[in-house]
Amino acid sequence: IVSLGFIRNLKIDKGLVAFDLNLTTPACPVKDQMRDEAVSLVKALPGVHNVEIKMTSEVRQTPQLDKGALKGVRNIVAVGSGKGGVGKSTIAVNIAAALAAAGARVGLLDGDIYGPTTPIMLGLDLPPKSVGNRMIPQESAGLKFMSMGLLVKSEQPLIWRGPMAHKALQQCLFDVDWGELDYLMVDLPPGTGDVHLTLAQAVPLTGAVIVSTPQDVGLRISMKTLRMFQQTRVPILGIVENMSYYICPHCNARDHIFGQGGG
Known part of the structure; x- marks a missing residue:
């Protein structure tokens, strides 16, 4: 409730702690439970003798996304797998x-909020600079790229619920000065959750690339991602079968260690 901005007007006077708990609707079915648990947790802090919580509500209008940062981006392509x-x-x-x-102008957005890896692959983990209210993407290997791995320490876990991941992806999309790009590639996390829906609904995707492996389990789960893109009317540009075979270093023979034909 703190990270979501529900706490307002916090006052501390010796052993008294008082604040407003501002919900997004007056009809919240668990507002009494939230108040009681908040009182219990704050009272357990050393030096706190009394807690006063005023329950308030504010029905918030859905903010209009500032998509100006993407006006120079000609194509947005998602890369996903279940x-x-x-x-x-x-x-x-x-x-x-x-x-x-x-020769194309290319950007890469690491949409895997919880497990970002592109800073490792591109060999750069310096935090981005900001100009005004826009972040400047880092550049490596001829790419502009942005990742949560640039904003938090590599060993720090992001213990966030879905709305926080949703907001983080929006910020990486719309609060970054991407400039003129022919392609913005978006590396999605596994699954078909909030991040995928945010991307499909917030921007007009040119298409999606599905990545799978030859095993039945890999293919079946990747098919869920494919069907999600189909249901959100995102064109499928292709399916990549990764880890198709192993080349023996001694005889150069191909060994299909995970099976064959999954993609």
Whole structure:
């Protein structure tokens, strides 16, 4: 409730702590429970003898997104997979790097809020600078890129609920000065949750690339991501079968250790 901005008018006077608990609707079914638990938790703090909480509410209008940062972006392409560990981030980075090597102006957004890896792959983890109310993306390997891995320490976990991840993705999209880009590649987290829906609903996606592996379990879960994009009317640009085979270093024979034909 603190990170979501529900606490207002906090006052501390010796052993008395008083504040407003401002909810998003007066009809919240758990408002009494939230008040009682807040009182209990604050009272447990050393030196606190009394807690006064005033329950208030403010029905908030959905803010209009400032999409001005994307006005110079010609194509936005999502790279996704229902399953983790299939090499999705590796594929996203390499597609972006290949497009840049071909002469395109390319940006890469690491949409995996909880497990960002592009700073490791691109060898740069310096925090971005800001000009006005916009962040300036970092540049590496001919790409402009933004990631939560640039904003938090690599060993620090992000213990956030869905709304926080939703807001973080919006900030990485709309609060970054992307400039003129031919392609903005978005590396999505595994699954079909808040981040995917935020992207599909907030911006007009040119298309999506699905990454899978030959195993049945990898393919079946990746199909859920494919169907999600179909249901949100995002064109499927292609399916990449990663980890298709292993090349023996001695005889150069191909060994399909995970099966064959999954993609």
